[in-house]
Amino acid sequence: MGGCEGVREAWGDYLALVEGGKGGVIFMIDVTTIEDREGEVKEELEGVLETLRDSGEGQIAVVLNKVDRRDVSLTEVMETLGIEDGEEEGVELKGFKSSVINGVGVEEVFQWLGSSRET
Numbered sequence: 001m002g003g004c005e006g007v008r009e010a011w012g013d014y015l016a017l018v019e020g021g022k023g024g025v026i027f028m029i030d031v032t033t034i035e036d037r038e039g040e041v042k043e044e045l046e047g048v049l050e051t052l053r054d055s056g057e058g059q060i061a062v063v064l065n066k067v068d069r070r071d072v073s074l075t076e077v078m079e080t081l082g083i084e085d086g087e088e089e090g091v092e093l094k095g096f097k098s099s100v101i102n103g104v105g106v107e108e109v110f111q112w113l114g115s116s117r118e119t
């Protein structure tokens with residue numbers, strides 16, 4: 001799903017589908033604008049995490065995209081966003097870096113979402 005403001009209102013409807021191990025969330029962040037939109041990203045991410053944690057299960061891959069245009073430290077961005085890899089209240093989170101345009105890092109995201117569900 002897209003991230004523009006009008007579309008965000010519909011996120012909740014789809015997040016409900018993640019319950020029962022039916023799927024996961026890929027929360028994609030554009031690293032080229034992350035500094036300008038840090039507060040907004042943090043707020044939206046917290047909202048998604050809260051919804052997932054309320055349901056008591058789910059997986060969320062936080063993906064920093066467009067690293068071909070601007071490389072960033074995954075650890076630093078995750079720290080800034082106040083998140084870390086691991087499970088909290090039944091929700092598994094893992095951070096990734098990707099360049100969708102070059103196909104870098106994308107496979108790892110899907111592999112993690114798939115494999116983690118099998119255990």
Ligand SMILES: Nc1nc2c(ncn2[C@@H]2O[C@H](COP(=O)(O)OP(=O)(O)OP(=O)(O)O)[C@@H](O)[C@H]2O)c(=O)[nH]1
Nearest residue numbers: 002003004030065066067068069098099100101102
């Ligand atoms: N360099 C580069 N460009 C990318 C990458 N992923 C998407 N784009 C390009 O970025 C442009 C906008 O795409 P997105 O940022 O995915 O679109 P969006 O998130 O719906 O747009 P905004 O909400 O306006 O940020 C398109 O021209 C894409 O081809 C990437 O990994 N690297």
